[in-house]
Amino acid sequence: MSDVLAEHIEYLTLPGRNALYRQAIEATLRPGERVADLGCGVGVLGLFCLEAGADKVWGIDSSDAVHLAREVMNRCGYGDRYECIAGSTFRTVLPEPVDLIICDHVGFFGFDYGIIPLMRDARQRFLKPGGAMIPQALDLMVAGVSSDECLAKADGWTRDCVPGQFRWLDRLSRNVRYSHQFSPVDLIAAPVALGHVDLAADEPDFFSFEAVLTATRAGRFDGLAGWFDCRLCDGVRMTNNPLVDESIRRSQAFLPAEESFPVEAGDAVGVTVRFRADDTLISWTIQPPGQAKRQQMSTFKSTVLTPADLVKQPARPLTLSHEGKARAFVLAQVDGQRSGDEIVDRVLAEWPDMFPSEQAVREFVKSVLAHHCAV
Numbered sequence: 001m002s003d004v005l006a007e008h009i010e011y012l013t014l015p016g017r018n019a020l021y022r023q024a025i026e027a028t029l030r031p032g033e034r035v036a037d038l039g040c041g042v043g044v045l046g047l048f049c050l051e052a053g054a055d056k057v058w059g060i061d062s063s064d065a066v067h068l069a070r071e072v073m074n075r076c077g078y079g080d081r082y083e084c085i086a087g088s089t090f091r092t093v094l095p096e097p098v099d100l101i102i103c104d105h106v107g108f109f110g111f112d113y114g115i116i117p118l119m120r121d122a123r124q125r126f127l128k129p130g131g132a133m134i135p136q137a138l139d140l141m142v143a144g145v146s147s148d149e150c151l152a153k154a155d156g157w158t159r160d161c162v163p164g165q166f167r168w169l170d171r172l173s174r175n176v177r178y179s180h181q182f183s184p185v186d187l188i189a190a191p192v193a194l195g196h197v198d199l200a201a202d203e204p205d206f207f208s209f210e211a212v213l214t215a216t217r218a219g220r221f222d223g224l225a226g227w228f229d230c231r232l233c234d235g236v237r238m239t240n241n242p243l244v245d246e247s248i249r250r251s252q253a254f255l256p257a258e259e260s261f262p263v264e265a266g267d268a269v270g271v272t273v274r275f276r277a278d279d280t281l282i283s284w285t286i287q288p289p290g291q292a293k294r295q296q297m298s299t300f301k302s303t304v305l306t307p308a309d310l311v312k313q314p315a316r317p318l319t320l321s322h323e324g325k326a327r328a329f330v331l332a333q334v335d336g337q338r339s340g341d342e343i344v345d346r347v348l349a350e351w352p353d354m355f356p357s358e359q360a361v362r363e364f365v366k367s368v369l370a371h372h373c374a375v
């Protein structure tokens with residue numbers, strides 16, 4: 001729970017964010033309307049909707065924060081108008097359509113926290129025809145970066161203190177999307193508009209945006225800064241633009257160049273950013289000035305492939321792993337009669353060496369029951 005508190009205090013204390021959401025809710029919601037708060041966290045956006053006259057809010061969150069939301073609403077006297085659903089929005093079925101879907105899934109670069117599939121799914125399954133959405137759209141901005149601090153993030157694996165056997169990981173670490181709080185001095189090319197994502201439209205599954213950056217001074221070009229200018233509703237915008245006072249101070253995205261390169265003031269640097277709506281992969285290219293080779297980076301290149309990735313190959317015959325068999329065995333003991341303690345005892349009696357120690361078996365059984373049993 002302490003991680004949840006540490007995470008959510010960050011959202012609640014971003015300068016100006018709560019006021020912007022309140023403003024958008026007041027401009028959008030009519031008294032008596034019904035709302036789905038997607039990824040409700042501790043319930044802050046749903047609370048603003050109830051205060052603005054919503055009749056009913058469903059707060060959905062896949063983390064423990066949802067249990068805090070329930071407690072908050074009970075304490076505020078909204079317990080009968082706020083219903084918490086613990087789980088993923090993608091697996092949630094609401095009893096009736098809503099007038100408004102709301103979330104703050106706006107990532108460092110706007111699109112990079114899964115807002116596109118989240119809003120699309122909720123719009124198609126939860127929202128009344130003609131219903132409203134907050135946010136409505138994202139404008140993506142990109143700028144050129146020259147920053148020792150950013151370079152140190154992308155270059156971490158080459159540091160002297162890292163044993164030599166790990167230095168090859170440097171090639172991968174140039175293909176990672178980092179978060180960073182940029183200051184104006186970190187930017188070597190002024191921001192330009194990269195692209196627009198309309199969350200209310202049936203957008204394509206694949207986005208490909210291009211831009212040309214112009215260096216504003218001579219120096220070393222280390223990569224791209226990306227941020228959002230988000231339309232919460234008509235007339236209310238929220239941004240993490242590091243160059244403006246009204247920024248909510250959410251970090252921006254840093255996309256490194258494969259190799260830093262020198263630029264002169266006035267040089268043009270070509271940029272593409274591509275991503276799919278439904279997954280977390282981002283690829284980007286940077287064309288340095290002159291005849292230099294175009295650099296191609298992708299978070300795919302830094303993805304660690306695991307046995308789970310092989311399982312995703314559809315034609316491969318599958319067998320259960322040891323843990324899979326253990327999980328199936330535990331769940332088969334749940335018969336609507338036995339208590340948790342009785343199931344633990346039964347598993348220990350029937351399969352005592354499921355894990356190397358009795359303690360490990362007990363912990364495993366309890367965690368399986370906690371995840372899969374209704375109370």
Ligand SMILES: C[S@@+](CC[C@H](N)C(=O)[O-])C[C@H]1O[C@@H](n2cnc3c(N)ncnc32)[C@H](O)[C@@H]1O
Pocket residue numbers: 011012038039040041042043044045060061062063065087088089090103104105106118
């Ligand atoms: C950025 S926080 C926002 C919390 C809160 N709405 C706010 O504005 O402060 C996103 C929350 O969404 C939850 N979340 C992410 N994806 C989700 C999904 N598909 N279904 C349910 N909850 C999700 C996370 O657990 C997290 O609590």
